[in-house]
Amino acid sequence: xxxxxxxxxxxxxxxxxxxxxxxxxxxxxxxxxxxxxxxxxxxxxxxxxxxxxxxxxxxxxxxxxxxxxxxxxxxxxxxxxxxxxxxxxxxxxxxxxxxxxxxxxxxxxxxxxxxxxxxxxxxxxxxxxx
Numbered sequence: 001x002x003x004x005x006x007x008x009x010x011x012x013x014x015x016x017x018x019x020x021x022x023x024x025x026x027x028x029x030x031x032x033x034x035x036x037x038x039x040x041x042x043x044x045x046x047x048x049x050x051x052x053x054x055x056x057x058x059x060x061x062x063x064x065x066x067x068x069x070x071x072x073x074x075x076x077x078x079x080x081x082x083x084x085x086x087x088x089x090x091x092x093x094x095x096x097x098x099x100x101x102x103x104x105x106x107x108x109x110x111x112x113x114x115x116x117x118x119x120x121x122x123x124x125x126x127x128x129x130x
Contacts, residue, residue, distance in 0.1 A: 066102065089105075
C-alpha cells in the first residue's frame, strides 16, 4: 500500500485543506473500501506537494542522481537538519535558482526520499518555533 496505512492517510488529510479531491477520497473509502494503489499514490503525491508548498518549495526535480528542491528562501536550520539526516549527500546552491540537492542512492525511492526530506524540514521548523 505504498508505505502508507489508513491512519497516516486520514491524519494527513485532516491536516490539509478539505479540498474536493480529499472529499472524493473519503467518499470512495466509505462507499467502496480501501482505495486502489494508484489512488493512494495520487493522494500521497498531492500531500507531498502540499507539504512542499508549506516549506516554500516551488519546484521539485531530478537531475542525474540528485533530487532537486527549488526553494524561495534557504533556511539554514532546515538545511542543517537535511544534511544531518543524509550525511555527505546534501549540497546547496544560492546561485541562479536557489535549491537544495540530495543525492539519490540506488535503494532510494523518490517519493520516500522526498517524504524524509520534508519530515526533516518540518522537525527543524518545530524546533525553531519552540
